[in-house]
Amino acid sequence: MPDPDVAARTxxxxxxxxxxDAVARLLEGNRACVERIAARxxxxxxxxxxxAARGSSDHACTYGRxxxxxRLGIVTSSIGLSTASIYDAPAPHTxxxxxxxxxxxxxxDLLAAVARAKAGGAVVVGLINQPDSPLAAMCDEVIALSAGPERSVAATKSFICSLAALAWxxxxxxxxxxxxSAIEELPLHLASAWEQDWWELAAALVDARQLFILGRGPGLGIAQxxxxxxxxxxxxxxxxxxSAEVVHGPMxxxxxxxxxxSLVQSDASGATxxxxAADMAERGANVMIAGGEAVGAKPLPTLPGHPALEPIMMTLSFYRAAASLSLARGLDPDQPPHLAKVTRTR
Structure with a gap:
């Protein structure tokens, strides 16, 4: 069984x-920058x-999309980074x-894609945890994520700060x-979210070989x-x-x-x-649900809040359980095999 006391040492x-605390620093240090961006x-x-992003950062962008x-009705799309880094496609004129x-x-590859977008006329806003990085030098505005150093290969607080910055x-x-107003209160709500113990999720997955994670709208990036x-x-x-796409084949x-x-936020996507989740439980699946209730599903503890921010709080509750699960499966969450902190893809 997962041992939270051991996980706390990771x-x-x-x-x-x-x-x-990291989100509190983000809010304190970037007010003038966010006001300039919004005005522009x-x-x-x-x-x-x-x-433009990869990995966890790209998942944050799905949330932001x-x-x-x-809320703004503006089409949003992730750049295929390889179009700039290896295919040398023309710059988008926008x-x-x-x-x-x-x-x-x-x-x-990220630097190449941003340079290409900038050459096409785009205003570039960077959300970066290393404000003295090469990417920061290319941006018109930089929001310093202010997460502080992360030594674990698995990014956590920098991802949370990325979500908060996009919502802001x-x-x-x-x-x-x-x-x-809800964003101003987010640091306190995150402290409470950390105390929501998803031990049932970790216990259910100790011997698992596969898992579906379902989300919709802003929750999809969190599921990813x-x-x-x-x-x-x-x-x-x-x-x-x-949670809509899964019925088209993966079911x-x-x-x-x-x-x-199943991740459920209290917006228009909640009912579906x-x-x-109820349909999967009826098929005999072992369904755990965060943010709602469904017949046959086991609820995980979550905090109500602004629908746009509920997925952020779920993420933090999940991270705590994920560290325990990794150890229970005989692994080290800080040093995943074959991975490095900075991935220099081209």
Whole structure:
């Protein structure tokens, strides 16, 4: 069984636990920058938003994409980094916005993609944990994520800060006072989210070989991040799907005992997400649900909040469980095999 006392001695656990303080630093240090970005985007709204990132940072961009498209109605798309780094495709001619998200700001393919977007006329906003990085030097505006050093290969607090920064940009840009107020309270809510113990999830996955993680809207990027972390730290074949998309084929894999984690936020997607979870439970799947209830599913403890921020709080509760699960499976969450902190892809 997972032992939380042992997990507390890992870097992953310790760094994730700092997330509330990290977001507080993010808010304190970037107010003038976010105000400038919001004013600039309001004065000259971009026709399109491009995002540039890989790995966990790209999952954060998926979260941001849904906030931008749902709240501002602007088409948002992730750049295929290889179009710049190896295919040498022409620069996109757009007066758009490019949001680049990176912990290190040093990956060559990311730098190439951002340079290409900038050459095409995009305004570049960087969300970077290393503000003196090569990426920062290319950006028109830089939001310092302020997560502090991360020694565990598995990024945690920098991902949480990336999510918070994206929500903050959207809130300021759309002048959403409710969301802005909720973001100010996010550090305290994250401290409470850390105390929500998802031990049942870790216990259910100790001997698992596969898992579906379902999310919808902003929750999809969180599902992608959770699946990645389970691959990295627990060598568990976890796959993320939209709770709508999963019924178009992947549902055929679901049978008795198949583990499923369903993420539900309190927005318009909630009803269909709960219905999909109930459908999987009826097929005999071992369904755990965060953020709601569904017939036959086991609820995980979560905190209610602003719908746009509930997925962020779920992420932190998950990280605590993931560190325990990794150790219970005989692994080290701080040193996943074959991985390094900075991945220099081209």
């Amino acid at each position: 870097l992953m656990y310790a760094e994730a636990k700092e997330s509330g 985007l309001s004065a000259v709204p971009p026709a399109v938003v491009l995002t 849904y906030l931008i498209e749902n 007066a758009g916005l490019c949001i680049a998200v990176s912990q290190s700001g040093a990956s060559p 940009i959207v809130a300021a840009w759309s002048r959403d006072e409710d969301l802005l 991040e959770m699946a990645l972390k389970l691959k990295e730290t627990s060598q568990l074949h976890a796959e993320a799907f939209s 055929a894999l679901v049978g008795a005992g198949f583990p499923v984690l 997400s709960r219905a999909t």
